[in-house]
Amino acid sequence: MSQNEAKRLAAEKAIEYVEDGMVVGVGTGSTVAFFIDALARIKHRIAGTVSSSEQSTERLRGHGIEVLELNDTGDLALYVDGADECDPNKRLIKGGGAALTREKIIAEASDRFVCLIDPSKQVPVLGRFPLPIEVIPMARSLVARRIVALTGGQPVWRDGVVTDNGNLVIDVHNLSITDPVALERELSQVPGVVSVGLFARRPADVVIVGGEPPRVL
Numbered sequence: 001m002s003q004n005e006a007k008r009l010a011a012e013k014a015i016e017y018v019e020d021g022m023v024v025g026v027g028t029g030s031t032v033a034f035f036i037d038a039l040a041r042i043k044h045r046i047a048g049t050v051s052s053s054e055q056s057t058e059r060l061r062g063h064g065i066e067v068l069e070l071n072d073t074g075d076l077a078l079y080v081d082g083a084d085e086c087d088p089n090k091r092l093i094k095g096g097g098a099a100l101t102r103e104k105i106i107a108e109a110s111d112r113f114v115c116l117i118d119p120s121k122q123v124p125v126l127g128r129f130p131l132p133i134e135v136i137p138m139a140r141s142l143v144a145r146r147i148v149a150l151t152g153g154q155p156v157w158r159d160g161v162v163t164d165n166g167n168l169v170i171d172v173h174n175l176s177i178t179d180p181v182a183l184e185r186e187l188s189q190v191p192g193v194v195s196v197g198l199f200a201r202r203p204a205d206v207v208i209v210g211g212e213p214p215r216v217l
Contacts, residue, residue, distance in 0.1 A: 001211065001212060003118050003120065004030075005210075006118035006119065006209075006210030006211055007030060007031040007034050007082075007116070007118050007210050008034045008210070009210045009211060009212060009213075009214050010031060010034075010116040010117065010118065010208045010209065010210035010214050011031060011032070011034035011035035011037075011038050011116055011210075012034075012038055012214075013116075013208050013213075013214040013216070014035055014038075014080050014114050014116055014208055015035075015038050015039065015042065017078055017080070017112065017114050017206070018039065018042065018045070018046060018078065019077070019078075020045045020046075021045075021046070021047050022046050022047060022076075022077050022078055023046070023047045023048050023049065023050060023068060023073050023076055023077070024039065024046055024048075024049050024050075024076070024078050024079075024080065025049070025050045025052070025076045025078060025079030025080065025081075025106040025107075025109070025110050026039075026049045026050065026051050026052065026056050026060060026079075026080060026081075027052050027053075027056065027079070027080060027081025027082060027099070027103055027106070028052050028053040028055055028056050028081070028082075028097045028099040028102075028103065029081070029082040029096070029097045029099075030082070031082035031116045031117070031118070031210075032056060032080065032081060032082050032116070033059060035080055035116065036056065036059050036060055036063065036065070037063070039060075039063075039065065040063035040064070040065060043063065043064060043065045046065075047066075048065070048066035048067065048068045048073075049065055049066065049067055049068065050067070050068055050069070050070045050073055050076060050106055050109075051067050052081065052099050052102040052103045052105075052106050053097070053099040053102060053103075053164055054164050055097070055099075056099075070105065070106065070109060074109075075109050075110070075111065076106070076109050076110040076111065077110070077111050077112065078110060078111070078112050078114065079106050079107055079109075079110035079112070079113045079114070080114045080115075080116065081094070081103055081106075081107070081113070081114075081115060081116070082094075082115065082116050082117060083115050083116075083117050083121055083199070083204070084096045084121065084129040084197075085121055085123050085126050085127075085128065085129045086115065086117050086121050086122055086123070086204070086207055087123060087124065087125060087126050087180070088124065089203060090115070090203040090204040090205070090206075090207050090217065091126065091180045091181075091198070091199060091200040091203045091204075092115060092126075092198070092199040092200075092203065092204060093126050093127075093129050093131055093132075093197055093198060093199075094132070094197050094199055095131075095132030095133075095134070095169065095197030096129070096132065098132070098134075098158070098161050098163050098164075098169050099163070099164065100132055100134055100195050100196075100197045101134050101163065101165055101167075101194055101195035102164065102165075103199075104195050104199065104202075107199060107202055108202055112205045112206065113202070113203075113204045113205050113206070114204070114205065114206045114207075114208065115204035115206065115207045115208070116208050116210070117207060117208070117209055117210065118209070118210045119209055119210070119211065122209065125176055125177060125178060126175075126177040126180055126198070127174075127175035127176045127177040130156070130171035130172055130173045130175075131153070131171065131172040131175055131177070131196070131197055131198065132158075132169050132170070132171055132172075132197035133147070133155075133169065133170045133171075133172065133187060133193055133195070133196050133197060134163055134165070134167050134168070134169055134193070134194040134195045134197075135167060135168050135169070135170055135192050135193055135194060136167055136168075136192045136194060137166075137167060137168050138192070139191065139192020139193075140157060140168050140170065140192075142191070142192055143155075143170060143190055143192045143193055144157070144170055146190045147170065147172055147187070147190075150186055150187065150190075151172060151175060151183070151187075152174075153172040153173060153174050153175045154172065154173040154174050155170045155171070155172050155173075156170065156171050156172075156173060157169075157170055158170065158171055165194065167194055177198070180198050180200035181200045181201055183196075183198060183200075184196050184198035184200045184201055185201070
């Protein structure tokens with residue numbers, strides 16, 4: 001089975017979590033694109049969506065799906081997003097698409113976080129995928145130095161990428177994250193860090209692994 005087919009099957013399964021009248025939090029990325037396409041078929045059943053990126057907003061509106069502001073909706077019942085890595089405790093690395101801050105905000109606001117992955121994203125320990133960190137531009141070098149001191153990892157500026165918030169992304173390579181909750185907390189305290197791509201303090205509630213049939217963790 002192709003990776004895209006696995007993603008599509010996971011996205012189709014996630015539609016089962018959408019209930020009538022919901023405002024649905026929608027993430028970013030290639031797997032979520034399949035979810036948005038599936039959501040379009042039942043758009044008459046939902047009250048609207050909250051989007052984590054300009055990219056997803058454009059796709060949602062292209063399907064005629066209303067996009068609302070989180071400040072106006074209050075807490076959400078459901079958030080659906082993908083991940084770059086997922087460990088056995090449903091803790092995640094996210095941010096490959098540079099939307100990690102808005103994704104983290106929507107995850108925090110949601111009662112249920114459903115994460116869609118293909119089997120290649122499952123790992124025993126997080127860190128094989130470089131850890132994204134969104135930073136204020138003037139703090140890029142400072143944060144990189146602090147990352148080396150705190151983690152021993154190798155920070156690499158994702159040159160040419162600017163987030164929807166106008167910030168930069170540093171990807172930290174060569175990590176083996178045995179305590180993701182603690183690392184998320186430590187890195188978040190560094191001045192200049194906007195958001196860390198570890199979703200460990202608030203992990204996924206449900207993980208759907210694409211396949212025939214999809215597996216629900």
